[in-house]
Amino acid sequence: LFAGETDFLKGVVAMNGLPPDDRLEVCFAGRSNVGKSTLINALTGRKGLARASNTPGRTQEINFFTLAQSHYLVDLPGYGYANAPLAVVEKWQRLLKQYLSGRANLRRAFVLIDARHGIKSVDEEILKLLDTSAVTFQCVLTKADKVKAAERGKILDQVRAKLAKHPAAFPEIIQTSSEKGDGIATLRAVIAGLV
Ligand code: GTP
Numbered sequence: 001l002f003a004g005e006t007d008f009l010k011g012v013v014a015m016n017g018l019p020p021d022d023r024l025e026v027c028f029a030g031r032s033n034v035g036k037s038t039l040i041n042a043l044t045g046r047k048g049l050a051r052a053s054n055t056p057g058r059t060q061e062i063n064f065f066t067l068a069q070s071h072y073l074v075d076l077p078g079y080g081y082a083n084a085p086l087a088v089v090e091k092w093q094r095l096l097k098q099y100l101s102g103r104a105n106l107r108r109a110f111v112l113i114d115a116r117h118g119i120k121s122v123d124e125e126i127l128k129l130l131d132t133s134a135v136t137f138q139c140v141l142t143k144a145d146k147v148k149a150a151e152r153g154k155i156l157d158q159v160r161a162k163l164a165k166h167p168a169a170f171p172e173i174i175q176t177s178s179e180k181g182d183g184i185a186t187l188r189a190v191i192a193g194l195v
Protein backbone atom coordinates (compact mmCIF):
# COMPACT_ATOMS: atom_id res chain seq x y z
CA LEU A 1 0.00 0.00 0.00
CA PHE A 2 2.74 2.46 0.97
CA ALA A 3 4.70 1.62 -2.17
CA GLY A 4 1.98 3.40 -4.17
CA GLU A 5 1.67 7.12 -4.68
CA THR A 6 0.64 9.48 -1.91
CA ASP A 7 -0.65 12.95 -2.55
CA PHE A 8 -2.25 15.84 -0.76
CA LEU A 9 -5.93 15.95 -1.67
CA LYS A 10 -7.47 18.81 0.32
CA GLY A 11 -7.71 20.67 3.59
CA VAL A 12 -11.18 20.74 5.11
CA VAL A 13 -12.52 23.39 7.49
CA ALA A 14 -16.14 22.27 7.80
CA MET A 15 -17.97 18.94 7.74
CA ASN A 16 -19.60 19.73 4.38
CA GLY A 17 -16.14 19.96 2.82
CA LEU A 18 -15.24 16.32 3.57
CA PRO A 19 -14.48 14.19 0.51
CA PRO A 20 -17.03 11.45 -0.25
CA ASP A 21 -16.81 8.50 2.14
CA ASP A 22 -16.42 6.01 -0.69
CA ARG A 23 -13.08 4.58 0.44
CA LEU A 24 -11.59 3.52 3.75
CA GLU A 25 -9.45 5.90 5.73
CA VAL A 26 -7.39 6.07 8.91
CA CYS A 27 -6.74 9.26 10.84
CA PHE A 28 -4.07 10.59 13.18
CA ALA A 29 -5.26 12.43 16.26
CA GLY A 30 -3.37 13.75 19.25
CA ARG A 31 -2.28 16.74 21.25
CA SER A 32 -0.79 19.67 19.41
CA ASN A 33 2.87 19.07 18.62
CA VAL A 34 2.76 15.33 19.41
CA GLY A 35 4.06 14.56 15.91
CA LYS A 36 1.01 13.69 13.74
CA SER A 37 2.13 15.46 10.58
CA THR A 38 5.72 14.26 10.96
CA LEU A 39 4.48 10.68 11.35
CA ILE A 40 2.50 10.93 8.10
CA ASN A 41 5.65 12.12 6.37
CA ALA A 42 7.63 9.22 7.84
CA LEU A 43 4.97 6.68 6.83
CA THR A 44 4.78 7.93 3.26
CA GLY A 45 8.50 8.61 2.98
CA ARG A 46 7.75 12.15 1.81
CA LYS A 47 9.25 14.78 4.06
CA GLY A 48 7.24 17.83 3.07
CA LEU A 49 3.89 16.13 2.40
CA ALA A 50 2.18 17.10 5.66
CA ARG A 51 3.35 20.41 7.09
CA ALA A 52 5.05 19.93 10.44
CA SER A 53 6.42 22.56 12.76
CA ASN A 54 7.91 23.09 16.16
CA THR A 55 5.09 25.55 16.87
CA PRO A 56 2.02 23.81 18.33
CA GLY A 57 -1.16 24.41 16.35
CA ARG A 58 0.48 23.98 12.95
CA THR A 59 -2.28 21.88 11.40
CA GLN A 60 -5.52 23.87 11.49
CA GLU A 61 -7.59 21.95 8.95
CA ILE A 62 -8.47 18.31 8.43
CA ASN A 63 -5.94 17.36 5.76
CA PHE A 64 -6.68 14.45 3.43
CA PHE A 65 -3.92 12.53 1.68
CA THR A 66 -4.61 9.89 -0.93
CA LEU A 67 -2.83 6.61 -0.42
CA ALA A 68 -2.32 4.45 -3.53
CA GLN A 69 -5.41 6.15 -5.05
CA SER A 70 -7.62 3.87 -3.01
CA HIS A 71 -7.48 5.08 0.59
CA TYR A 72 -7.13 8.23 2.64
CA LEU A 73 -4.71 9.15 5.38
CA VAL A 74 -6.15 11.97 7.48
CA ASP A 75 -4.05 14.48 9.42
CA LEU A 76 -6.10 16.18 12.12
CA PRO A 77 -5.60 19.47 13.95
CA GLY A 78 -4.16 18.93 17.40
CA TYR A 79 -6.10 19.37 20.60
CA GLY A 80 -5.07 20.76 23.97
CA TYR A 81 -3.56 23.86 22.42
CA ALA A 82 -4.46 27.02 24.29
CA ASN A 83 -2.11 29.49 22.63
CA ALA A 84 -4.51 30.74 19.91
CA PRO A 85 -7.68 32.85 20.06
CA LEU A 86 -10.32 30.86 21.91
CA ALA A 87 -12.90 31.22 19.14
CA VAL A 88 -10.45 29.75 16.63
CA VAL A 89 -9.50 26.86 18.90
CA GLU A 90 -13.15 26.09 19.58
CA LYS A 91 -13.88 25.98 15.86
CA TRP A 92 -11.14 23.35 15.22
CA GLN A 93 -12.15 21.36 18.25
CA ARG A 94 -15.77 21.24 17.17
CA LEU A 95 -14.79 20.09 13.71
CA LEU A 96 -12.39 17.50 15.12
CA LYS A 97 -15.09 16.05 17.36
CA GLN A 98 -17.69 16.04 14.59
CA TYR A 99 -15.26 14.24 12.31
CA LEU A 100 -14.28 11.66 14.93
CA SER A 101 -17.86 10.82 15.78
CA GLY A 102 -19.43 10.92 12.33
CA ARG A 103 -17.28 9.45 9.60
CA ALA A 104 -18.65 6.17 8.24
CA ASN A 105 -15.51 5.08 6.37
CA LEU A 106 -13.10 5.77 9.24
CA ARG A 107 -11.52 2.37 9.81
CA ARG A 108 -9.36 3.28 12.81
CA ALA A 109 -8.19 6.38 14.63
CA PHE A 110 -4.55 6.36 15.63
CA VAL A 111 -4.23 8.42 18.78
CA LEU A 112 -0.69 9.69 19.17
CA ILE A 113 0.75 10.00 22.64
CA ASP A 114 4.12 11.56 23.43
CA ALA A 115 6.33 8.76 24.79
CA ARG A 116 7.68 11.19 27.41
CA HIS A 117 4.30 12.21 28.78
CA GLY A 118 1.81 9.35 28.46
CA ILE A 119 -1.96 9.86 28.42
CA LYS A 120 -3.10 13.25 29.76
CA SER A 121 -6.59 14.42 30.68
CA VAL A 122 -7.10 16.13 27.30
CA ASP A 123 -6.36 12.79 25.65
CA GLU A 124 -8.89 11.07 27.91
CA GLU A 125 -11.62 13.36 26.55
CA ILE A 126 -10.91 12.23 23.01
CA LEU A 127 -10.67 8.57 24.03
CA LYS A 128 -14.10 8.84 25.68
CA LEU A 129 -15.53 10.41 22.55
CA LEU A 130 -14.14 7.53 20.49
CA ASP A 131 -15.67 5.02 22.94
CA THR A 132 -19.05 6.72 22.60
CA SER A 133 -18.82 6.85 18.81
CA ALA A 134 -17.62 3.23 18.69
CA VAL A 135 -14.59 4.19 16.61
CA THR A 136 -11.78 1.72 17.25
CA PHE A 137 -8.63 3.53 18.19
CA GLN A 138 -5.03 2.51 18.66
CA CYS A 139 -2.36 4.39 20.59
CA VAL A 140 0.92 5.23 18.95
CA LEU A 141 3.72 6.51 21.16
CA THR A 142 5.73 9.21 19.39
CA LYS A 143 9.22 10.66 19.88
CA ALA A 144 10.50 7.39 21.36
CA ASP A 145 14.01 8.67 20.59
CA LYS A 146 13.58 11.25 23.35
CA VAL A 147 13.09 8.78 26.22
CA LYS A 148 15.40 6.31 27.88
CA ALA A 149 14.32 2.67 27.88
CA ALA A 150 13.54 2.54 31.63
CA GLU A 151 11.34 5.62 31.46
CA ARG A 152 9.62 4.30 28.37
CA GLY A 153 8.63 1.14 30.22
CA LYS A 154 6.90 3.18 32.94
CA ILE A 155 4.97 5.25 30.41
CA LEU A 156 3.95 2.09 28.55
CA ASP A 157 2.53 0.62 31.77
CA GLN A 158 0.57 3.83 32.40
CA VAL A 159 -0.81 3.86 28.86
CA ARG A 160 -1.73 0.17 29.02
CA ALA A 161 -3.55 0.63 32.33
CA LYS A 162 -5.53 3.58 31.00
CA LEU A 163 -6.43 1.87 27.72
CA ALA A 164 -7.85 -1.08 29.63
CA LYS A 165 -10.71 1.21 30.68
CA HIS A 166 -11.67 2.11 27.11
CA PRO A 167 -13.92 -0.30 25.24
CA ALA A 168 -12.96 1.14 21.83
CA ALA A 169 -9.21 0.75 22.43
CA PHE A 170 -7.25 -1.75 20.38
CA PRO A 171 -4.78 -3.17 22.91
CA GLU A 172 -1.53 -3.15 20.92
CA ILE A 173 0.53 0.01 21.44
CA ILE A 174 2.97 0.97 18.70
CA GLN A 175 6.15 2.81 19.69
CA THR A 176 7.57 5.08 17.05
CA SER A 177 10.26 7.59 16.28
CA SER A 178 9.72 9.53 13.09
CA GLU A 179 13.22 10.87 13.61
CA LYS A 180 14.98 7.49 13.78
CA GLY A 181 12.45 5.39 11.89
CA ASP A 182 11.58 3.05 14.78
CA GLY A 183 8.15 1.47 14.48
CA ILE A 184 7.38 3.02 11.10
CA ALA A 185 7.40 -0.28 9.20
CA THR A 186 5.23 -1.83 11.94
CA LEU A 187 2.68 0.95 11.67
CA ARG A 188 2.63 0.70 7.87
CA ALA A 189 1.91 -3.01 8.18
CA VAL A 190 -0.89 -2.39 10.69
CA ILE A 191 -2.53 0.13 8.34
CA ALA A 192 -2.12 -2.12 5.32
CA GLY A 193 -3.77 -4.93 7.28
CA LEU A 194 -6.74 -2.74 8.12
CA VAL A 195 -7.74 -1.23 4.81
P1 GTP B 1 -0.05 20.15 15.29
O1 GTP B 1 -0.26 20.15 13.80
O2 GTP B 1 0.34 21.48 15.82
O3 GTP B 1 -1.17 19.54 16.04
O4 GTP B 1 1.27 19.24 15.60
P2 GTP B 1 1.64 17.78 15.07
O5 GTP B 1 1.11 16.77 16.01
O6 GTP B 1 1.29 17.62 13.64
O7 GTP B 1 3.23 17.80 15.26
P3 GTP B 1 4.36 17.94 14.14
O8 GTP B 1 4.39 16.74 13.26
O9 GTP B 1 4.22 19.27 13.49
O10 GTP B 1 5.68 17.86 15.02
C1 GTP B 1 5.93 18.73 16.10
C2 GTP B 1 7.41 18.77 16.41
O11 GTP B 1 7.85 17.51 16.92
C3 GTP B 1 8.29 19.04 15.18
O12 GTP B 1 9.31 19.91 15.56
C4 GTP B 1 8.85 17.67 14.83
O13 GTP B 1 10.09 17.72 14.18
C5 GTP B 1 8.96 17.02 16.19
N1 GTP B 1 8.88 15.54 16.11
C6 GTP B 1 7.87 14.83 15.55
N2 GTP B 1 8.11 13.51 15.63
C7 GTP B 1 9.30 13.37 16.26
C8 GTP B 1 10.10 12.23 16.65
O14 GTP B 1 9.77 11.06 16.45
N3 GTP B 1 11.25 12.52 17.32
C9 GTP B 1 11.67 13.77 17.57
N4 GTP B 1 12.81 13.92 18.24
N5 GTP B 1 10.97 14.86 17.22
C10 GTP B 1 9.79 14.67 16.57
Ligand code: MG
Nearest residue numbers: 036037058059
Ligand atom coordinates in the same frame (compact mmCIF):
# COMPACT_ATOMS: atom_id res chain seq x y z
MG1 MG C 1 0.20 18.80 12.37
